[in-house]
Amino acid sequence: MNDPTPTTATSFHIKRGSAEFRRTTLAMFAAGFATFALMYCVQPLLPVFASDFRVRPVSASLALSLTTFTLAGSLLVASAVSEAWGRKNMMAGSVIGAAFLTIASAAIPHWGAFLAVRALIGLVLSGLPAVAMAYLAEEIDPKSMSLAMGLYVGGSGFGGMSGRLITGVLADLAGWRIAIAGIGAIGLASGIIFTSSLPASRNFTRRTLSIRHLARSYAAHLADPALRLLYAEGFLIMGGFVTIYNYITFRLLAPPFSLSQAAVGMIFAVYLVGVGSSAWSGHLTGRIGRARMLPIAIALELAGALLTLSGTLWLVIAGIALVTLGFFASHTTASAWVGAAARGARAQAAALYLFLYYLGSSLVGSLGGFAWSSWGWSGVVTVIALLLLAGLALAVRLATLPSRRAEVM
Known part of the structure; x- marks a missing residue:
């Protein structure tokens, strides 16, 4: 080992x-x-x-x-x-x-x-x-x-x-x-x-841990406007995605659906849509570029969230599938863009993206519970819609920055 x-x-x-x-x-x-x-x-x-x-x-x-x-x-x-x-x-x-x-x-x-x-x-x-x-x-x-x-x-x-x-x-x-x-x-x-x-690793060389070097790398990445927007995108799209999955179980177990725990668990099979969408979005990005793919993917996630407002079970499931499709496509696009836009120290650039990504999962995923307790499912969807609309605005802004040069590479 x-x-x-x-x-x-x-x-x-x-x-x-x-x-x-x-x-x-x-x-x-x-x-x-x-x-x-x-x-x-x-x-x-x-x-x-x-x-x-x-x-x-x-x-x-x-x-x-x-x-x-x-x-x-x-x-x-x-x-x-x-x-x-x-x-x-x-x-x-x-x-x-x-x-x-x-x-x-x-x-x-x-x-x-x-x-x-x-x-x-x-x-x-x-x-x-x-x-x-x-x-x-x-x-x-x-x-x-x-x-x-x-x-x-x-x-x-x-x-x-x-x-x-x-x-x-x-x-x-x-x-x-x-x-x-x-x-x-x-x-x-x-x-x-x-x-x-x-x-076992053959090309790995042990190095002394340097906090100063690590801090310098993070500061350089945060100084790049394009990377800052991409980090914010990770926070927003993951926050919306996890909030849907956190509280949709509460909705489906309650009337009018009143599903069993096993039936709700089976609905999570729509996650396979997301696994396939990573490859699909990568192929499509190669044709239209990341600057176009990212807003399309976020719009799909937003459309799916709105669809879950329906009182018809199959439409709710379709909405969850669309949220999953849009999320995986946007995450694949944004994370790949981080690697293309970073000017060195790509491991630290990716770590910052993942930090904001999981921070969105943690903070928004829990705060969505207040919306559920106060306003029900419509409150949860409102929170998610606001997040994804902000993500769309950032995606549009991202396409205009100089670092857009990396988006087709």
């Missing part, structure tokens, strides 16, 4: 079609799957937490928001820490550690203690997303990079869907504690697959 420092100047890169490429992509798919399943498994259970622990919906949402909040803050230093600890070591420890914590959380009887463990899970999980892209960039042949990254993203999306769907179904059959323990066990198995499959 160790990451040896290369002893020669010759770099070895893993190429598509090789046994090591298959091992690497299997490992990264498993890691992405585990990370997002462990993170989002609680989302369909928020109404259950509100009932069992006798807390308000906004308090129930903390089961997810605290995880993404601690993950967001930790991302800013996790990539730098991996320079000293080693890529594989940090990723393996993140996945396996979070899996054990998830299993342990299923037995916790008190709400405060449960939230504390969920916050710790976010801290531990930060080592995976912060380091995965760096590992792939160092070890994979550039011509094979798109496929390797696509499989990692696909595993992440599939894990996010599976975590929501499996817990929804298991909670109906055996209770929420068994459901969370089951997801923890799946995450542990995925972590073992990751650790045994991923080749």
Whole structure:
């Protein structure tokens, strides 16, 4: 599991079609799957937490928001820490550690203690997303990079869907504690697959952690107007997306729909739409450019949110699917644009984007609970619409900035 420092100047890169490429992509798919399943498994259970622990919906949402909040803050230093600890070591420890914590959380009887463990899970999980892209960039042949990254993203999306769907179904059959323990066990198995499959780093060189250098990199990125807008976009689009998924369960479990927990869990299968939309948006962006693709994607997310106001179940499901399609397309476009617009230190540029992205998930995802308690679903959709309208305005502004030169690259 160790990451040896290369002893020669010759770099070895893993190429598509090789046994090591298959091992690497299997490992990264498993890691992405585990990370997002462990993170989002609680989302369909928020109404259950509100009932069992006798807390308000906004308090129930903390089961997810605290995880993404601690993950967001930790991302800013996790990539730098991996320079000293080693890529594989940090990723393996993140996945396996979070899996054990998830299993342990299923037995916790008190709400405060449960939230504390969920916050710790976010801290531990930060080592995976912060380091995965760096590992792939160092070890994979550039011509094979798109496929390797696509499989990692696909595993992440599939894990996010599976975590929501499996817990929804298991909670109906055996209770929420068994459901969370089951997801923890799946995450542990995925972590073992990751650790045994991923080749040791060959192109990694250990470096001393320098807070001063890290701070300088972040300051330089924040001085770029285009990057600042892209970071704000991450906050807005993720905030709207998570808020939909946090509170749609409350709506679907209540009249007039009155669905079972298992049925609500099955609806999360529309997440597969998002997994496919990442590839679709990447292809379309190559034809029309990021400056055009981003507002189109945000508009789709907004249209889906408005569609969920319907009192007809199939239209609500269609709205959730459209929100998912638009979100994945906008996130794919914005995150790729960050890499194109950054002038060096791209790992730190990506970390800042992910920080604002998960901060939006944490803050807006919980604040949406006040809208639900005060004004019902129309209040939630109003909050989301305001966020996405702001995102559209920023996308239009982004297209006029000098850094637009990078948008077709």
